[in-house]
Amino acid sequence: LDLGGIFPPLVTPFSPMQEVDYARLEGNLRRYASIPFRGLVVLGSSGEYPYLAPHEKLEVVSCVRRALPRDHLLLAGSGCESTQATIKLIVSMAEAGADVALVVTPCYYRGSVTSAALVQHYTEVADASPLPVVLYSVPANTGLELPLEAVLTLAQHPNIIGIKDSSGDITRMGLMVHKTQEEDFQVLAGSAGFLLASYTMGASGGICALANVLGAPLCQLGCLCREGQWQEARDLQQRLIEPNMAVTHRFGIPGLKKAMEWFGYYGGPCRAPLAPLSSPQVEELRSTFSANGWL
Numbered sequence: 001l002d003l004g005g006i007f008p009p010l011v012t013p014f015s016p017m018q019e020v021d022y023a024r025l026e027g028n029l030r031r032y033a034s035i036p037f038r039g040l041v042v043l044g045s046s047g048e049y050p051y052l053a054p055h056e057k058l059e060v061v062s063c064v065r066r067a068l069p070r071d072h073l074l075l076a077g078s079g080c081e082s083t084q085a086t087i088k089l090i091v092s093m094a095e096a097g098a099d100v101a102l103v104v105t106p107c108y109y110r111g112s113v114t115s116a117a118l119v120q121h122y123t124e125v126a127d128a129s130p131l132p133v134v135l136y137s138v139p140a141n142t143g144l145e146l147p148l149e150a151v152l153t154l155a156q157h158p159n160i161i162g163i164k165d166s167s168g169d170i171t172r173m174g175l176m177v178h179k180t181q182e183e184d185f186q187v188l189a190g191s192a193g194f195l196l197a198s199y200t201m202g203a204s205g206g207i208c209a210l211a212n213v214l215g216a217p218l219c220q221l222g223c224l225c226r227e228g229q230w231q232e233a234r235d236l237q238q239r240l241i242e243p244n245m246a247v248t249h250r251f252g253i254p255g256l257k258k259a260m261e262w263f264g265y266y267g268g269p270c271r272a273p274l275a276p277l278s279s280p281q282v283e284e285l286r287s288t289f290s291a292n293g294w295l
Helices: 022-032 054-067 083-096 115-128 148-154 170-179 192-200 215-226 230-250 252-262 279-291
Strands: 005-007 039-042 073-077 100-104 133-137 160-165 186-189 205-207
Touching (some): 005 039, 039 054, 054 073, 100 115, 160 170, 170 192, 186 192, 192 215
Parallel strands (some): 005 205, 039 073, 073 100, 133 160
């Protein structure tokens, strides 16, 4: 299964009453249809996955699947804290139309979640999963990095086809690519800020929050890298770094959703306890996009 390309981890639109707004979601999907994404990710970190009820998660997947062409992959966030719950959710995601399960590291008892425990968890999940599994390491959110030795062990599993690595550690990503060359395993950059560097190390593509806002430029960056047009790629990457930092580390999902509105998408409110940006924060966010030529 070819994961090569750019995937936006979709935000989940909410109404002013903080209910999932499926009509707004469909509206965003219609606009994304003109961008050459490899597919879409739902229920990732940008989708406020921890804040959705189980029935909402399944309905979001079903809604996106109905709107998505069959040749576009649908990756669904399916990670739970227990192995049993993760397997059960993946089965439901498959029934709702997902193509791939994106499984974040369990982290609540992270002091006890050793490398061996993670290998056992993901092995049991992959053994039972009706969908191919992509590992998801996002230490900024979980406080737990999926150890390199665990990744290399899990890459040998026939139903584990890749990893989304959001660490930003390019040496680590390069080693993953190098050490899994004999496996059917693909490495995806977890952020737009180091997408170019990831491609130079052999990554297949990226799952990047900024693609909710600047999807076409990110796809262009991927194309430039694949074609070896490194100067043009570097120029474009440099203009993406500060906006990416603004909608991830600095202002998070409230910033991402606010920026979407300036580019014709529906961002809307987040679910509490995520709070909207203050007026000075909105101005700072806008100036970041403007200073890099996007507004």
